[in-house]
Amino acid sequence: xxxxxxxxxxxxxxxxxxxxxxxxxxxxxxxxxxxxxxxxxxxxxxxxxxxxxxxxxxxxxxxxxxxxxxxxxxxxxxxxxxxxxxxxxxxxxxxxxxxxxxxx
Numbered sequence: 221x222x223x224x225x226x227x228x229x230x231x232x233x234x235x236x237x238x239x240x241x242x243x244x245x246x247x248x249x250x251x252x253x254x255x256x257x258x259x260x261x262x263x264x265x266x267x268x269x270x271x272x273x274x275x276x277x278x279x280x281x282x283x284x285x286x287x288x289x290x291x292x293x294x295x296x297x298x299x300x301x302x303x304x305x306x307x308x309x310x311x312x313x314x315x316x317x318x319x320x321x322x323x324x
Contacts, residue, residue: 236294239275240310243288251302252279254292277304287313 241256257272276299277292284290289311292304 238291238293238307239304240289240291241275243284243286243290244274246279246282246284246286250279250282252277252284252290252306254290254304254306275304276301277306278302279306284309285313285315287315 239254239256241254243252244255245253254275254277255272256275257270259268259270261267262269275292277290278295278298284306288309290309291307293307294303295305297303298305
């Protein structure tokens with residue numbers, strides 16, 4: 221029984237959710253805020269609807285800059301708000317490498 225539970229737990233680890241989004245802030249140390257946009261057609265009115273959600277993600281190497289497109293993966297809780305990790309920078313913004321300071 222314990223062996224089956226162990227295998228099930230490792231299978232769950234490999235099925236962690238991944239999202240792709242745009243970095244909206246990198247002012248914190250080793251943390252970026254990623255906006256993930258969801259586009260879908262409304263079931264009744266058939267209008268295209270855009271919804272976005274922000275995720276706090278851990279960026280150990282601090283390689284993601286504002287405006288970069290990144291891929292994030294779900295992970296264990298790292299802090300009060302961080303439950304995601306940056307896997308890779310898919311596309312760099314033209315001004316890549318600059319860290320945002322303050323609210324700018």
